[in-house]
Amino acid sequence: MIDMPLLPLIILMTSLGAAPVLLALPERSARLRTGLNLAVAAVKVALVIWLAWKAAHGVVYDLRLSVLPGLDLHLQADPLALMFVALSAVLWLVTTIYSVGYLERGPHRARFFGFFSLCVAATVGIAMAGNLFTFLLFYELLTLATYPLVIHRGTAAALRAGRIYLIYTLVGGLALLLGTLALWGLAGTTDFVPGGVMAEVAAERPAAAQALFVLLIAALGVKAALVPLHGWLPIAMVAPAPVSALLHAVAVVKAGAFGIIRVVYEVFGIELAQGLGVTGPLIAVAAVTIIYGSLRALAQDDIKVRLAYSTVSQVSYITLGVALAGPVAAIGALAHLIHQGVMKITMFMAAGNLAEGLGVKKVSQMDGVGRAMPGTMAAFSLAALAMIGLPPFAGFVSKWYLAQGGIAAGQDWVIALLLGSSLLNAAYFLPLLHRAWFRDATPEAANAPARRKISLWLAAPPMVTAGFVLVIGVLANAPFSPLEWTRFIVTREFNGGL
């Protein structure tokens, strides 16, 4: 195959370049828009596969554009980047299909798909960022691109949610800017290097290094919805279902979590972070977030809000795994990044289908929906069970590795935490499944006027992703499974210390 050094840039440009075209397309040309959307998404998946193939065969991608002396825009394709790019490319394709169905005849589709595309471009940029400076650039772009999506409905509630979202994320972005500056000032580079770049600084000025760690994690924690910086996430639920799906599964929340991974492993280096004594507090924050999110989820009647709190809880598994600072826990964390994405996107798309097809938006309205929409609810149930951590589904795999990692790190209480969390997961998901499958629909709900047949565009994607959930759980040990890929990454990060 021909060698293309610009491949990462091309992958970035597929969605970045599509965005203005999509924005500019007249509202009426729906077919053209759909075609373009799907084509670009498919091309992107193909390109990512190609990239992964080349990278796996030892081709190193490294693109730099100097902005200020010594400060580059830097794109690269290390295994960690590839993992996140692949996740976003695949899930984008699925979500695009879903969005086409979801927004059929809805207003402002041009704007929606334009910013949707921009949002994915930002995610890809975040994934392939080779230094914190580039990461920051795409991190801010992500904020800007998701804002119009959050307020897409244009209602007062949406605007309020958008404002809160923007305040949280932009303040977080500013903190990240400050952190990047400080890193630049202290270490003289912002590059992501396995093992970190802060060793000298930490030796000379440990307090400054600690402060920088806190600043960066807090900045990223806003998007990763670490308690107490999670306030925007449940409110942002007013967004359309595909947006919520994307926000939770790949884009915003994961960008934060991914950033935490980069900072801990490749800015500070895990050993240095441990040495600075900052991983302990991070574990504590992650643990609190896991429990807090689950507890809050219990009390929510609105399905999407319940899912949102579930996200708050689940994403912190990643932080937890990172902070536990052992290779096994790291595998759990990285695997969960993918697994949680696939599971959560399934659930959000299914929830969107319930709202679209049956007008069901609350848990209390879910009686008997399993019979009304068996396919959708089957997908939802599968994802929920996986989320709870039942073997052999995806959630079990990551939780297993996290627990192992906890033991390996000498933190046995992590098992208790995971168990407790899983119980809470069960407590807030099982009632849903119970209502959906084992209760009869109330008569008024059965005759509700909102009931309409949903198209295949809507029905298929959650089932496909539910299939993923099953496959990546069952075939976890097969070559090229996410788990194997994370093993490969972790080997690299820990210098083969597995």
Place this chain on the structure above:
Amino acid sequence: MLEIAGTAFMALGALFFVAGTIGLLRFPDVFCRLHALTKADGMGLALVCLSAAIGAPDGGEALRILLIWVFVALASATGGHLVARHARRAGPPVREVRP
């Protein structure tokens, strides 16, 4: 000799100017003030110009000074006329008693 005459004319001219100015400041209404100003200053100007012309180095210079006198006299006459005209049209009291 000429020098003394020149100085004397200059002093006399200055005296006229002072008188005119006192009139301007002390007289009660526009017309009286105008009277003092145009009459006394016209004379003062003539004397000062004469003094300057006596002191002039050559005839050309003296001629120019003379021209200045002619035109300033013309202009001040016209100006005085215009002020009086305007004052009469605007119609302020002709004579007001100052406290």
Place this chain on the structure above:
Amino acid sequence: MTVLLAFDLLLAASIVGLAAATLLMRDAFAMIVAFIVFGMLLALGWARLVAPDVALAEVAIGAGLSGALLLRTLAHLRGGGLSAQGGASVSAPTNGATQGINALLAGLATCALGLAYLGAPQNVPGLEAHVTDAMPESGVTHPVTAVLLNFRAYDTLMEVVVLLAAVIVVWQVERGLAETPAPALGTVYQGFARVALPVAVIAGGYLLWIGAEAPGGAFQAGAVLGAVAVLGLLSRHVRPAPAHRPLARGTFVAGTAIFALVALGVSGAGRETFEYPPAHAKTLILLIEAMVTVSIAATLAALFHGREPVTVATGKETT
């Protein structure tokens, strides 16, 4: 010497006093008159400092034309007359406290500046030696003219540009403004104008010509000619009409255009912009000065007249 020093002190005190009086006058008309008198005294002061060119310019432009412009505006504000009882009042109550604080601050700043001034070295050699050295190549013999039209000709070009900008803005602002009824000035004035205007034109030409070797020059001459035009406007000898507009525009820009063209035209063949060939320096300077004088005169008159002439009948204008 001490008598003269006393005179200087008296004159300086009068200048400052008149400046204060100008600001304290309650009636706007009196204020403007005081300002004009201030300008006259200032010119006298400059004459005392051996700056006759500046004194001429101040009398003609600073006091004379500015005063005329101010009075014309006051007449407009008061609905045609200059006396206070006609039309709107121009005085407004001011905030005593703010005024006090501002005055205090300005006073303090002035005192500081005064101290700095006294601390400055006296008689630091300026550029006069440079000027003397370069005079033979300047094309003229009067140093001020040499500075204005040769050494710092670029500044002077930009100064003419400022005038051009002013007339453009004034035309732009004053659109379709109701014409102030010009005061009927009577036959005596008409007679005066008939005699005075031609002589003034000659005087202007003389000032322009003499500028090369003695105090005088384009600006003073332009001001005199501008005053001629103002008198003409007042006496209705000159009546701007829409048909004059292209001519007027052409006259306004002529000085600037010729000046800039000459500046560019002389460059090349080893010479910089504004570097007149020595053999033609005087001719070129006179050409520039003549054009600038005409432009200044026309511009000053237009600034006084204000409105761009428009067809009054319909009230509609065509540009």
Place this chain on the structure above:
Amino acid sequence: MTDVMPDPLTLAILLPLFGAIAAFLLPRAAPAIGLGAVVATAAAIAVLGHLVVQAGTIFVPLGGWGAPLGIELRADGLALAMLGLTALIALGVGLGALAAFAGETEVGGQPMARQRAFFWPLCLLLLTGMNGVYLSNDLFNLYVMLEVISLAAVGLAVLGGTVAALRAGLAYMYASLLGALMMLLGVGFVYLQTGRLDLAGLAGAPDSAALSAAFGLMLVGLALKTALFPLHFWLPEAHANATAPASALLSALVVKAGLYILLRLAEAGPFPGEAILTLMGVLGTGAVLWGGVQALRAERLKLLVAWSTVAQMGLIFVALARAGLEGLSDSWRAAALLILAHAVAKAGMFLAAGRIKDVIGHDRISELDRSAVRPALAQLAFALAAISLIGLPPSLGFIGKWSLMEGAMMAGNWHWVAVTMAGTLLSVAYFTRALTGFLRFDRVRAPLDEHRGWALADAPPVVLAGLAVGLGLAAGPILAVLDLGTPFGAIP
């Protein structure tokens, strides 16, 4: 310098002047003449750029006299960057003006034909003055150039002819005049002390009371002209009430003249001490905060944009102050970047705001919504410009803020970093008000199949705003240009 004939420095100043003359003489052809003159000027600047790249700093002794007797023009990287940027903005705003002054309708003020006819001479005179300031190397010449700019700017500010515009224009006139006169008196003090007028004469002058007075006067005068808090009182109304292309020129270019002169004085100086610099920083902080708060309270879009200018000017002063005396040789670069960034972004933003007002008929922020007729592209331009003004990556504004904060941090001046952050937060808050308005449609009753505001007129704001964002990627070359001829001495 004699091999090129005539030299491009003079041409950069005189070509717009000839354009202004021609546009004034032939009002009907004014737009064509104006655009032609701008393009010609840009060509001259390109030639100049070529020379500067080859030779570094270029001096042209006008009249062949040379300083101190004559006036010298000077072009280095800083001047070149400003010239290029100004030509770019003039071109963009000029194209925008074609559309803004189209039509014959009289909207409350001057008829369009008249505005069209007078915009161009004034715009070109402004360009003459701006280019003159950039190339000037002489204090008194700077004063005269400032006056050229002032008069042209006032003419532009009152072009609309409304009472509000005239009132604001008069206040602007007074402030601008006072600033220039302070500059003039400052020049007098310099002459008193040094007997010279060229900037080079300042370099060797010993520290003295007269020079301190001169610097004080010039600083205050220029601060008044650049609307440094608390001398900003004239700016918001003047910029908000002018017609859009005029606002764009006023906000993007005119205030920069004063800043540029400040930079040049700092370069030539014995610059006033640490205390003055700190004071500038403190006042800049005041501007950032006060301008931000007022922008939050503004009811009209253009007023919001105008207040943001006050805040951004404050930020540039902070940039100058941020590294203290010894760091000045470095901090000017951040200030220059911010000046460039603000100019491009603000030009685009004002044009966009004008388009928005034209299309939807008002610019009240509280009533903005996605109406049936909406200027989508203009709103996009506004958003892009806002990105640069807020300082989000990769915009040029971001690069400017980055350099500012980097330098402040290196110098250990964390308080300036905090000020920059606060200003950024405020700008996020006030621009969000407008952007949210563009996106809401809960109040719209019109059919949703909207007419998208496509018009050629949207192109200039979009391009300018796009450049404001995209130029951030070219920060390296821009910095390289700024360093040509090494203003402020050697590169550290």
Place this chain on the structure above:
Amino acid sequence: MIALSQATIYGLAGLAVFGLGLMGVLGAAERLRRLIALNLCAAGAGMVLIAAAWRSPPAVPDPVPHALVITGIVVMVSATAVALALIRRLHSLETDTDD
């Protein structure tokens, strides 16, 4: 004791005039008065420049500041004219709308 030369006298007077103008600009509310105050500032600055040009009698004064002040005067009359045009226009617009 500072030697009281002509330059000092007029220079200080110029500063005083500038200061008075400054007070006027800052303190006055009327448009015309503020404009005149600005003109006073210009006159004051001009006096300082001319004072800087003065040399004790055998020497002739420095012509450069003279040229500068002439430029300043012309610039100032241009600015005054523009400001006055604005004042006139504003006045007619305001009286139109007030009535």
